[in-house]
Amino acid sequence: MAEKVRIAVDAMGGDFGPSVTIPGCALALERMPGSHFLLFGDVTAIRAELANHPRLAERAEIRHSSVNIRMDDKPSQALRYGRRVSSMWMAIEAVKKGEADAAISAGNTGALMAMSKICLRTMARVDRPALACLWPTLRGQSIVLDVGASIGANASHLVDLAIMGSAMARIILGLERPTVGLLNVGTEEIKGVEEVKAAAAILRESDLPGLEYAGFVEGDGIGMGAVDVVVTEGFTGNITLKTAEGTAKQIAAYLKAAMSGSLFAKIGYLFARGAFAELKSKMDTRAVNGGVFLGLEGIVIKSHGGTDPVGFARAVEIGYEMAKNDLMNRIRDTIALAHQFESGAADPASPSQETAQ
Secondary structure (H helix, E strand, O other), X not given: OOOOEEEEEEOOOOXXXXXXXXXXXXXXXXXXXXXXXXXXXXXXXXXXXXXXXXXXXXXXXXXXXXXXXXXXXXXXXXXXXXXXXXXXXXXXHHHHOOOOOEEEEOOOHHHHHHHHHHHHOEOOOOOOOEEEEEEEEOOEEEEEXXXXXXXXXXXXXXXXXXXXXXXXXXXXXOOXXXXXXXXXXXXXXXXXXXXXXXXXXHHHHHOOOOOEEEEEEOOHHHHHOOOOEEEOOHHHHHHHHHHHHHXXXXXXXXXXXXXXXXXXXXXXHHHOXXXXXXXXXXXXXXXXXXXXXXXXXXXXXXXXXXXXXHHHHHHHHHHXXXXXXXXXXXXXXXXXXXXXXXXXXXXXXXXXXXXXX
């Protein structure tokens, strides 16, 4: 893909709208000079923010929409009044029309997924899209999916998730052959439900290009960085994500209370400020902001609704990297090989697969 990457932004999405999305795009432009922006939303509100960012204004086109999807809307409600006319839909549709290479929104997650599925459709051979997120670990970062796009998964879908997650890892984490693990109740091959064990057999025997299957991973292995990509179905993945977020907030509250509990604790904090600053940096959710809807005929990134400009810029950066590094074709090629193997039509050691590698 050419150096120029066109980013469609739902400027009205999230808890704060243009007051966050526009400064976030300005920050992203500093990091990625090849970015060009299509900004969808209320033209008056967008121009007021763009006045503070003249460089972004030179690289941005505004397209007016008077309809904004509310954060508490059900997907069906959002579709009824926002289809084709809302800033969210218009940003997604720009990708479908080829006017943009990726769409970014901090808006309602359910509405964004519903609109993306209807507008873009799923990729050939992909049953359902998935929501993938970056996860801070002791080794750096991993990718976890699905964290809530759909509930339940058969073996074939779990294999698709592994392929899509590894494609994302190669782009975002810069790994040539990321390790992939299936989230399970134990690491032994005899444990787990049948669909998970069946997916493990396919991944182990097919030797797909672009990923290295590493076996089962237990819940505590996610934060340890046991593998680069952790695969599970959406129900379990969403619970895992929310549990981790709640635990991080709990630990932060405990530390704050402990450091302010007595005079000696406050003095101790003064001596340990550097260590606490490093801890805060590692736990900064803005560095991993930006969930990716994988499996669609187009790139859609979901930013956290309550993030600030730094976090939103990270979501834009993920979209930029996905588009620039041709995420779609990376997924398509490997998905095709996986389905050939499942149907028995391809030998995993055949020359065609070696060429694909």
